[in-house]
Amino acid sequence: MVTVQLENIKKSFTEPVLKGLNLSVKSEEFMSLLGPSGCGKTTTLNIICGFLKPDEGNVYVNDVVVNNLAPHKRDIGLVFQNYALFPHMTVKGNLAFGLKLRKVNKKEIEKMVQEAMELIKLEGKEDRYPRELSGGQQQRVALARALIVKPQVLLLDEPLSNLDAKLRREMRIELRRIHKEVATTTIYVTHDQVEALSLSDRVAIMHNGEIEQIGSPTEIYQRPKTDFIADFMGEQNIISGKVASVAEKETVVSVGDLLIHIPDSSLEKGKEVHLAFRKENVRVNKKKLSNVNVFKAQVIYHAFVGKYVQYLLSLDNIRILADVQVDFATQIYKEGDHVFVELRSEDFWVLQ
Amino acid sequence: MKIKLDLLKWYSLIRFVVTLLPLIIIFLSAFSEASFLSFPPKGFSLKWFVVALTDKSILRSIQTSLLLAAVASMLSLLIGTLASYALVRYRFPGRNIIDSFITAPLTLPMVGLGLGLLFFFSSFLGGLSFINLVFGHVIITLPYVVRNISISLAAVDKSLEQSAMILGAGPITTFYKVTLPLIKPGLISGTLMAFIASFNNTTISLFVASPENLTFPVKIFYFIEFFPDPRMFAISSFVIIASLAIMLALDRIFGLYKIALR
Numbered sequence: 001m002v003t004v005q006l007e008n009i010k011k012s013f014t015e016p017v018l019k020g021l022n023l024s025v026k027s028e029e030f031m032s033l034l035g036p037s038g039c040g041k042t043t044t045l046n047i048i049c050g051f052l053k054p055d056e057g058n059v060y061v062n063d064v065v066v067n068n069l070a071p072h073k074r075d076i077g078l079v080f081q082n083y084a085l086f087p088h089m090t091v092k093g094n095l096a097f098g099l100k101l102r103k104v105n106k107k108e109i110e111k112m113v114q115e116a117m118e119l120i121k122l123e124g125k126e127d128r129y130p131r132e133l134s135g136g137q138q139q140r141v142a143l144a145r146a147l148i149v150k151p152q153v154l155l156l157d158e159p160l161s162n163l164d165a166k167l168r169r170e171m172r173i174e175l176r177r178i179h180k181e182v183a184t185t186t187i188y189v190t191h192d193q194v195e196a197l198s199l200s201d202r203v204a205i206m207h208n209g210e211i212e213q214i215g216s217p218t219e220i221y222q223r224p225k226t227d228f229i230a231d232f233m234g235e236q237n238i239i240s241g242k243v244a245s246v247a248e249k250e251t252v253v254s255v256g257d258l259l260i261h262i263p264d265s266s267l268e269k270g271k272e273v274h275l276a277f278r279k280e281n282v283r284v285n286k287k288k289l290s291n292v293n294v295f296k297a298q299v300i301y302h303a304f305v306g307k308y309v310q311y312l313l314s315l316d317n318i319r320i321l322a323d324v325q326v327d328f329a330t331q332i333y334k335e336g337d338h339v340f341v342e343l344r345s346e347d348f349w350v351l352q
Numbered sequence: 353m354k355i356k357l358d359l360l361k362w363y364s365l366i367r368f369v370v371t372l373l374p375l376i377i378i379f380l381s382a383f384s385e386a387s388f389l390s391f392p393p394k395g396f397s398l399k400w401f402v403v404a405l406t407d408k409s410i411l412r413s414i415q416t417s418l419l420l421a422a423v424a425s426m427l428s429l430l431i432g433t434l435a436s437y438a439l440v441r442y443r444f445p446g447r448n449i450i451d452s453f454i455t456a457p458l459t460l461p462m463v464g465l466g467l468g469l470l471f472f473f474s475s476f477l478g479g480l481s482f483i484n485l486v487f488g489h490v491i492i493t494l495p496y497v498v499r500n501i502s503i504s505l506a507a508v509d510k511s512l513e514q515s516a517m518i519l520g521a522g523p524i525t526t527f528y529k530v531t532l533p534l535i536k537p538g539l540i541s542g543t544l545m546a547f548i549a550s551f552n553n554t555t556i557s558l559f560v561a562s563p564e565n566l567t568f569p570v571k572i573f574y575f576i577e578f579f580p581d582p583r584m585f586a587i588s589s590f591v592i593i594a595s596l597a598i599m600l601a602l603d604r605i606f607g608l609y610k611i612a613l614r
């Protein structure tokens with residue numbers, strides 16, 4: 001049972017980087033910290049490790065404040081983006097480093113190193129120096145070096161960003177497998193949304209020095225709360241309008257001449273709102289098949305990308321993107337074609 | 353490509369000859385029979401070697417110089433390691449001033465420095481002693497150590513030290529197990545350069561070495577001024593051969609050549 005908690009963390013360098021960050025990681029959870037470059041992810045990890053002191057706020061490990069504990073007493077595992085393997089030590093030397101400091105006896109070290117080498121599937125390469133390993137292999141040694149001392153918490157700072165796409169996919173699967181096996185509470189820092197979504201139990205989105213949304217990968221992907229997250233999680237359609245009427249189960253938002261029906265009933269009449277919907281939820285038909293949320297549109301641009309066709313459509317004066325799945329029977333519309341765009345009311349959500 | 357290589361070869365050869373020529377002249381002249389400085393040497397004898405190696409004052413000056421160089425370079429190593437660590441790893445007010453202050457002696461005219469030290473010692477530190485001589489030499493040897501170690505240290509990624517710490521190593525263990533082994537080449541070459549700089553230094557010593565603590569270069573300087581006979585050639589050849597031997601030995605042990613190339 002190990003939890004990590006950040007409470008109202010503030011940190012400024014020349015200007016404020018963290019502005020009251022709150023984060024609570026559950027025991028054995030794989031939590032991703034996702035945000036654009038320069039948003040303060042590494043700074044957050046440095047504060048958890050104790051390399052930096054927060055200007056304000058508290059860091060808890062297992063409900064104990066560790067603010068004033070030196071890094072070497074925190075019992076945290078850390079993997080850097082550049083791996084930071086000790087170049088003057090062999091793989092075995094690197095793995096044994098933390099164990100020796102913990103006064104583990106020689107026989108035991110030998111055994112644990114062997115087990116670790118099996119975990120990362122590098123048996124037989126104990127006596128190599130880091131420079132004699134490939135990037136992916138170094139990466140795994142760095143992971144094993146952090147895990148071998150059985151830390152309370154594992155922190156990973158963009159550990160896959162120096163690898164090529166194929167290796168990155170493989171390492172994602174490896175990381176998932178290893179996390180299942182060791183079940184260490186993990187915080188994984190990345191600016192790659194695919195990594196965050198595919199690895200994590202929960203994802204925390206960082207923006208403007210705070211956590212803007214936290215939730216399961218599906219929640220984050222399907223219902224990003226704000227414009228920023230919606231945009232960051234991939235191209236989506238965001239349109240702005242005004243609440244025209246509010247009824248028990250249905251709210252109508254007017255966007256220009258269009259009336260959009262959404263299920264949200266917590267809005268006030270007359271309020272300006274941003275509506276989002278995913279481009280893969282847009283249906284494009286030749287005929288008008290329903291009366292609600294069906295709009296006349298014209299194709300401005302289309303691109304066939306294999307599994308689906310990407311359309312840029314104009315509805316009056318707004319433009320939306322649509323990804324439409326196709327097979328050989330589906331009609332593909334061309335530039336200038338008049339079509340009807342259909343959306344289900346539950347495909348819309350309101351951004352804050 | 354071929355032409356370039358040939359050019360390079362000739363260049364190296366000429367450099368080599370130009371560097372070695374004065375040494376060869378000194379070496380040959382040391383075997384002269386005459387009692388004045390002459391080239392080409394007149395006759396052949398080993399008498400000046402005997403004279404030189406039995407001259408207590410010369411031997412004493414060599415001893416002084418060796419001891420001085422050893423103490424100055426070791427002190428520079430100690431102070432320089434700490435100073436480099438602070439300068440490279442931390443940002444603090446006055447950092448740039450301290451940095452320029454340490455490296456300034458490399459660019460300042462040494463005569464001025466020597467004169468300044470002489471006045472400083474005689475007015476504040478009770479005249480000229482061996483300790484003050486060491487002090488003066490550390491000022492000129494420290495930059496070599498700081499420069500070399502700083503360069504090595506800057507090449508050691510901070511994340512290596514942080515990795516060690518988070519694995520459970522305190523600051524001292526981290527320095528000893530990770531930082532130190534990685535900056536060793538810089539430590540060795542810096543200290544060696546400091547040793548040589550101290551051993552070779554004439555100007556500073558000329559000002560601040562008291563008669564009991566005459567260093568070898570100063571001794572030679574006085575001898576040429578007052579007793580210009582080939583014993584200076586003999587003793588110089590002896591020292592040149594000895595330093596070459598030491599360099600070769602060190603190269604065998606540490607691989608200086610490799611270190612210089614890093």
Ligand SMILES: Nc1ncnc2c1ncn2[C@@H]1O[C@H](COP(=O)(O)OP(=O)(O)OP(=O)(O)O)[C@@H](O)[C@H]1O
Pocket residue numbers: 013014017035036037038039040041042043044191
């Ligand atoms: N030691 C420092 N001194 C001054 N500013 C710093 C320092 N460390 C970080 N910053 C600034 O703080 C901000 C956040 O940096 P941080 O390294 O935490 O970003 P990050 O989210 O990890 O980015 P990336 O994804 O590029 O690694 C940046 O604007 C950076 O310039």
Ligand SMILES: [Mg+2]
Pocket residue numbers: 041042043157
């Ligand atoms: Mg970072």
